Amino acid sequence: xxxxxxxxxxxxxxxxxxxxxxxxxxxxxxxxxxxxxxxxxxxxxxxxxxxxxxxxxxxxxxxxxxxxxxxxxxxxxxxxxxxxxxxxxxxxxxxxxxxxxxxxxxxxxxxxxxxxxxxxxxxxxxxxxxxxxxxxxxxxxxxxxxxxxxxxxxxxxxxxxxxxxxxxxxxxxxxxxxxxxxxxxxxxxxxxxxxxxxxxxxxxxxxxxxxxxxxxxxxxxxxxxxxxxxxxxxxxxxxxxxxxxxxxxxx
Ligand code: ADP
Ligand code: MG
Numbered sequence: 001x002x003x004x005x006x007x008x009x010x011x012x013x014x015x016x017x018x019x020x021x022x023x024x025x026x027x028x029x030x031x032x033x034x035x036x037x038x039x040x041x042x043x044x045x046x047x048x049x050x051x052x053x054x055x056x057x058x059x060x061x062x063x064x065x066x067x068x069x070x071x072x073x074x075x076x077x078x079x080x081x082x083x084x085x086x087x088x089x090x091x092x093x094x095x096x097x098x099x100x101x102x103x104x105x106x107x108x109x110x111x112x113x114x115x116x117x118x119x120x121x122x123x124x125x126x127x128x129x130x131x132x133x134x135x136x137x138x139x140x141x142x143x144x145x146x147x148x149x150x151x152x153x154x155x156x157x158x159x160x161x162x163x164x165x166x167x168x169x170x171x172x173x174x175x176x177x178x179x180x181x182x183x184x185x186x187x188x189x190x191x192x193x194x195x196x197x198x199x200x201x202x203x204x205x206x207x208x209x210x211x212x213x214x215x216x217x218x219x220x221x222x223x224x225x226x227x228x229x230x231x232x233x234x235x236x237x238x239x240x241x242x243x244x245x246x247x248x249x250x251x
Contacts, residue, residue, distance in 0.1 A: 008071060010038040012199055013058060013168055016217040018067035020053060027053050028064070029223040033202060035168065040194045042210040042231070043203045045220035046246060051203040054220070055170040058201065061088040072167065088116045091161030095176045097153040099145040099160070105132065106209035111158045117164065124163070131159040131225025135189050155189055168199040175206060205250060211235065219243045 020028035027050045035041055043051050056062040058069060060076050060083060069076050071090065081244075088178030099108050109128035113119035132138040135155035137148070143155055154174055160229045161169050171190065176181040187209050194200060194213040204210070210217055212229050217234040219227040221242045227234065235251075238244050 005006050010070065012039075012072060013201075014070045014073075015054075015058075015066075015228045016070075017066045018055060018057065018069060019063050020050075020062065020064045022048035027223050028057065030061070031067070033218065033225060033228075035199060037167075037199055039199075039215045040202065040213050041216050041218055042214040043201060043218045043220060044205065044210070044246070045226075049220040050223040050233070051174050051220055055092070055172045055201065055203060056169075058170055059087055059092055061092075068238045071139070084116055086111065088164045089167045090187060091164060092202045093157050093161055093169060093171045093174050095155070095173040097145070097150070097157045098246075099153055099156060101145055104142055104144060105137065105156050106147070111164050112160065112164050115241060128159070128163055131162050132156070134162075134192075135159045136185070149182060151185045154178065154182075154186045158186075158189055162193075168201065169193070171200065171202040173203050173205070174202065207235065207251065219246070221246070 013035040015031050015033045018028050018031040029238070031054065043054065045051055053062055057064050060078070071086065077086055100111065103111065104126055106125060109123070109131060110124040113124040114121060129138055129141065132141055135158055137155050139153050140152060142150055148156065174190070175186050178186065183206070187206060190202065190209065191213050202209070214231045217229055217231050218225055219234065227238060227240045227243045234243070236245070238247055
């Protein structure tokens with residue numbers, strides 16, 4: 001079997017029997033999930049169901065208690081340079097943007113490539129400008145994060161993730177902290193990325209995004225994957241009681 005066959009079978013990201021506890025709290029319960037290259041997965045579920053922990057486990061911000069997580073068929077490294085490389089391969093966009101406040105927008109995007117990928121400064125800057133252009137904030141390059149709107153900051157955070165050429169990008173409620181008028185500008189960038197074949201795991205309550213961009217919806221409750229379906233099937237015909245209740249509340 002070639003590498004690509006293996007990946008089609010096991011997924012670019014594959015979680016098998018993953019369990020995680022915080023003390024007595026069982027937050028991830030025997031999670032099995034395989035994400036194919038180019039696939040866009042939307043993860044939804046009530047607050048506290050383990051969605052953020054799932055994302056954090058995939059780039060090893062949270063260690064797991066049992067089970068395996070692989071990227072490109074390789075188990076996640078637990079430390080050292082291999083872990084730094086993993087973090088570079090798994091982009092993460094948070095609800096709270098998390099830009100470096102004392103760096104310019106341009107520096108925010110070049111920092112990772114220069115430090116971790118050892119990119120040449122001039123080339124990193126050129127690439128960063130292209131990415132800032134792509135997310136529509138190139139004209140803000142010399143400003144500091146606090147001078148930008150939330151929507152602009154989040155688009156910079158996406159450009160920053162892209163600058164590392166990640167294999168997959170995890171988005172944890174990327175629009176939840178934004179004023180309503182800024183949500184669309186961020187979702188539009190994400191829809192664009194999805195169309196261009198980026199592998200994405202997106203935790204969001206934006207059902208419009210799920211319908212437009214997701215290949216698969218994963219519904220979590222109480223640390224379990226309760227249901228997995230295409231958006232079409234999930235929204236019109238959820239099979240579990242918990243998904244029906246949840247959709248009843250948010251739709
Ligand atoms: P979601 O993102 O779906 O809202 P989380 O993954 O953030 O859920 O949290 C799942 C559960 O784990 C919640 O009950 C939360 O309070 C708990 N939890 C999350 N992080 C920690 C932590 N670092 N220590 C203890 N409990 C935590
Ligand atoms: Mg969360």
